[in-house]
Amino acid sequence: MYDKFVAQKLIDLWLTEDIGCFDLTAQLMVDAKAQATFYMNAREEMTLAGVEVAAQVFRSYDPSCKVELRCNDGDVVEKGTVLMVISGPGQSLLTAERTALNIAQRLSGIATETAKYVKAIEHTKARLLDTRKTTPGLRMLEKHAAVCGGALNHRLGLDSGVMLKDNHIAVCGSIEAAVKRARRHLPALTKIEVEADRIEQVREALDAGADVIMLDNMENEAMVEAVRLVNGRALVEASGGIRLDTIAGKAETGVDFVSTSRPFQSAPAVDIGLDDEA
Missing domain, CATH: 3.90.1170.20 (Quinolinate phosphoribosyl transferase, N-terminal domain)
Incomplete structure (x- = not known):
C-alpha cells in the first residue's frame, strides 16, 4: 500500500x-x-x-x-x-x-491504535476511515499504517476527491450551486462529498446529488435522523471529535463510515x- x-x-x-x-x-x-x-x-x-x-x-x-x-x-x-x-x-x-x-x-x-478503533465498531456495518491530518512528509506511510490496522483510506490528497466544506459552500452561495459547479468539471469516476452539520443541509445535499454526506459534529440522535432521511441514496460518514470512547455510539447510528484523526495524532x-x- x-x-x-x-x-x-x-x-x-x-x-x-x-x-x-x-x-x-x-x-x-x-x-x-x-x-x-x-x-x-x-x-x-x-x-x-x-x-x-x-x-x-x-x-x-x-x-x-x-x-x-x-x-x-x-x-x-x-x-x-x-x-x-x-x-x-x-x-x-x-x-x-x-x-x-x-x-x-x-x-x-x-x-x-487504529486496530483498537476498528475493534470498537466491528459489531456495526460502519467502516473506519482515516483523515489527512498526518505528519507532513509521512502521509503515504502513515496511511499505509492505518490500512495495516484495519482502516480504509479517505482522501490521499486534495486531488483524490471533492469535499465541499462550509467555506466552499459559502463562496458558491449554496450546496446546490457548489455541487453543480463541481460536477461540471469532475473526472468521471471521482465522488463529491458534502459536509453537513444540520438536517436541512443533509436534505439539500441529497437534492443536489452528493455522492457522500459527511455528518460533522452532529449529536447521535440527529445522525440517526440523517441516516433515515438519506435512506441509502448516498453514503453517510460521521466525523468530528470522535474518540475511542465515543466511536461505537457514532457507528451504531447506521452510518456507512466513521472518520477520525485520533490514531494519527495520539498513537x-x-x-x-x-x-x-x-
Whole structure:
C-alpha cells in the first residue's frame, strides 16, 4: 500500500538527517571489517506497520546487509516476537539502527491504535476511515499504517476527491450551486462529498446529488435522523471529535463510515528494539 520508489526518497532524507557528516561512534568503536547480526524484537504486543520500510533502510544504507523478515506489515504479534534478522558490517548496522527503529515504532504505533478503533465498531456495518491530518512528509506511510490496522483510506490528497466544506459552500452561495459547479468539471469516476452539520443541509445535499454526506459534529440522535432521511441514496460518514470512547455510539447510528484523526495524532510509538539476541 505504499510506493517503494517514493519511500526511498524519504529514507535518503532520514539517513542524511540522522548521520550528518558520519557516524562518529560507530567509526571510532567498530572495526570496519567486523561483521554482526542483530534481531529486531517486539517488546510488547502490537499490530505491525513499517517493518518492510525498516528493512529497506538497512539495505539502502549498505546493500551488503542481509535482512530476513520474520513478520510482515499487518501482522498482530506478541511480546518477544522476532520481526527481522539483520546481518552485515557492524558499522553499517549500528549507523542505520535508529532510523529503522524510529519508522517501525511510529508506524506500528499508528497501526496498533487504529486496530483498537476498528475493534470498537466491528459489531456495526460502519467502516473506519482515516483523515489527512498526518505528519507532513509521512502521509503515504502513515496511511499505509492505518490500512495495516484495519482502516480504509479517505482522501490521499486534495486531488483524490471533492469535499465541499462550509467555506466552499459559502463562496458558491449554496450546496446546490457548489455541487453543480463541481460536477461540471469532475473526472468521471471521482465522488463529491458534502459536509453537513444540520438536517436541512443533509436534505439539500441529497437534492443536489452528493455522492457522500459527511455528518460533522452532529449529536447521535440527529445522525440517526440523517441516516433515515438519506435512506441509502448516498453514503453517510460521521466525523468530528470522535474518540475511542465515543466511536461505537457514532457507528451504531447506521452510518456507512466513521472518520477520525485520533490514531494519527495520539498513537504512542510502540516498543521495538534491536538486540544482539532473539
